[in-house]
Amino acid sequence: MPYNIAMVSDFFFPQPGGVESHIYQLSTKLIDRGHKVVIITHAYEERTGVRYLTNGLKVYYVPFFIIYRATTFPTVFSFFPIFRNIVIREKIEIVHGHGSLSSLCHEAILHARTMGLRAVFTDHSLFGFADAASILANKLLKFSLSDVDHVICENTVLRASLDPLMVSVIPNAVVAENFRPRNYSSSENGYQVAPLPQYLGPHDTITIVVISRLFYNKGTDLLVAAIPRILSAHPNVRFIIGGSGPKAIDLEQMIEKNVLQDRVEMLGPIRHEEVRNVMVRGHIYLHPSLTEAFGTVIVEAASCGLYIVCTQVGGIPEVLPGYMTVFAKPEEDDLVAATGRAIAALRANKVRTEEFHDEVKTMYSWTDVAERTERVYDGVSGVLSEADFYGYDITDAGSWSATRGRSGVQSFALIDRLKRYYGCGIWAGKLFCLCVVIDYLLFLLLEIWAPRENIDIAKNWPKKEKVDRIQRDRSKFGR
Template sequence: MPYNIAMVSDFFFPQPGGVESHIYQLSSKLIDRGHKVIIITHAYAGRTGVRYLTNGLKVYHVPFFVIYRETTFPTVFSFFPVFRNIIIREKIEIVHGHASLSNLCHEAILHARTMGLRTVFTDHSLFGFADAASILTNKLLKFTLSDVDHVICVSHTCKENTVLRASLDPLTVSVIPNAVVAENFRPKSVEEGGSEHPRLGPNDTITIVVISRLFYNKGTDLLIAAIPRILATHRDVRFIIAGTGPKAIDLEQMIERNVLQERVLLLGPVRHEEVRDVMVQGHIYLHPSLTEAFGTVIVEAASCGLYVVCTRVGGIPEVLPGHMTEFAKPEEDDLVAATGRAIATLRAGKVRTELFHDQVKQMYSWTDVAQRTERVYDGISGTLSRDEFYLGAEVEGAWSAARGRPGIQNFALIDRLKRYYGCGVWAGKLFCVCAIVDYLLFVFLEIMAPRTQIDIARDWPKKEVTRAEDTENIDSRPTTVPRKRSARNR
């Protein structure tokens, strides 16, 4: 059954990142499977209004004020008129929000429930429980997820974290990992100067690649401390570092202080389509992150034939098999030691990195991610029965009754208020007020801006695609489709 789906998040292209790539790839594959998908995000420099990307994917860039790291300023209600207009124009049935820190995501789910739409939330991050920022984020997440139909997490560690933070029933949370388009992350071919059976000699230079946002949570401080020690121990090693962020100045100062300009190359920000060209210059990919729900970049690195050194945090241990990775504690000494072990392993020829690409291609597929996400849509829309969706078709009704079956959330305002009221002594009352005001605003908009006055957007023409024809899209990079369109048809 085809659905009309709206993906909503503050994080989308042209900003690079794992969430942005996930939304784009998932949307493209859902379109391939016959669904209609639009994306709602905020305006970026040079990108406002409506854009069409590859495969007819429509993106609404809403003009809202950005306050920090591409996150819009929270107003709770000002987004509702624009959101309602888009939802009605596109005849949306399911609203799918992404990322805990996305303000547009939280507001969209609240407004969608007020409008009587099914909602799904995907969590891409891990958060703590002690610091002030985490406490506020977790309380906001509990507000949003108390009235959502289903939750998706990108790893089992992420699921455990989200269930604890939002006090959810684990049966209402599914694990659907990220993926990569393996064809876009191929090892260096013979024509490009590569080798079919690469072997390192004792005096060959080993290149370590790092591609990351240069923020504290990405382990940049750990990287800054480890690089001089790694280079002092191993003379035939060099670094290539790509990325930008507030820690870039600290990295540059470390290089100047230790006179490492000839052995550490800083590339600055790179476009996503250039990531593969950077990765194939190296032999080892170093990922010193302090927290990570999944870590798509390490899958991309392994697909390019790099041996991965990464910290054992969050969902990273779930991502790749042991023969592709060397794990370290998120500590300076252990990261240096793990990098040394990886260098020794490569020089001894103990790992066949040229086989990684085909192995990763078998493990991860966006088509599989789209199929599993589609099953979530079937479950919340009623196409699948509760037992089939939550517990599996083989589960007996008596067992599920004894366990206490979860159900799809209903839209009655009184039931929604009961769920919000249970979110805390003071926060619960505040959440109920927000839900009531949102409902009154919805009634006001229905009277003052009737649906009959809103033009219905024309769908992007597409050929019929059967489920059996699903294949990986080799060219997965988002590109704007040059097409003239009137304001009415957008």
């Protein structure tokens, strides 16, 4: 059945990034499958109000104060009035939040459950358990996800103390056609023709590409330390670096100090549609991240025909086959050594990078991601039985929450919600319960102060013929 879905996150276009791209691509594919999707995010510079993107995707840019890395200042309750207005206007049934560090996401999940809406959360980051920032982030997740219906994530089961039955692992994907190698073209009969192998001689220049946000967690410090050593050991190598962030100044100082202006090109911020044009200028993609859940950019680079050098952290080792990548520990010496091995392999012509694109195209598909996400929506809405959704009768699972109703979906009853939050800790549990009660009282006040019948219902974007055909096909097969 079709759903009205609200994607909520602080991170969305025009800011470039993996989370932003994921939300956009997933939303457009869900629209293709007959669902209605709107996106709620904060305003970016002069981009405020309501905007329409491709395929009738509506975006609400809400004006909120930004504190750090495009994240809004957490207020818990001030977002509720405008969120409620949007939800009622668009007849939203499912709220899907994205990003463990997104304030709007966590607040939207809380408000959605108060309003009696189904809530799904997707985590796009990996955090540890020892440092202060991770402990704080994990406690925030524990609060937000105590009352969520389902979670799509990586290591969030441990971080938020979730029941594994509530969790699905769905990978990212790329539009491979947007990331083709330089000489990848169409033949006269319409078939795609892969580029011929490019053999590198011992003195040919090898270009290493880095496209990343220049922050500490993205391994910029490792990059600053490794680049001079790599260039010193390999005379016919140069770097192209794209991206922006507070660590850009460190890279610029490194270039000045080592007089590498003719061998390191700094491009600054680049738009997502320009990423492919930068990547095809290179032979190797270097990804020195210290923490990463998936790393969409390395899939894009492989699709462009680049050999990948990346740190062995998070979910990165599971993303691409071993013959496409050279792994390194997140350490300076190992990163330099791994890059040297990649350069040697290319010079010896041991790697057939021209075949990477066709292989990546068969590995990841946004249509598949949308279908699997749609199945999560069917599960939390009760369309699928617990046996179909979870694979067996969850009533036999001793760990299953007693506050869940029939069909395995979360109960909306206030007392059940308070029970879930109360178990979050001796002091935190009481604080979380207080927040839920205040949120519920605010909801009742809004229902009186701004009655639903006074809120205009938004008209739906006209569906394309293709969407109608997909919906008929789904009905034909009983979905």
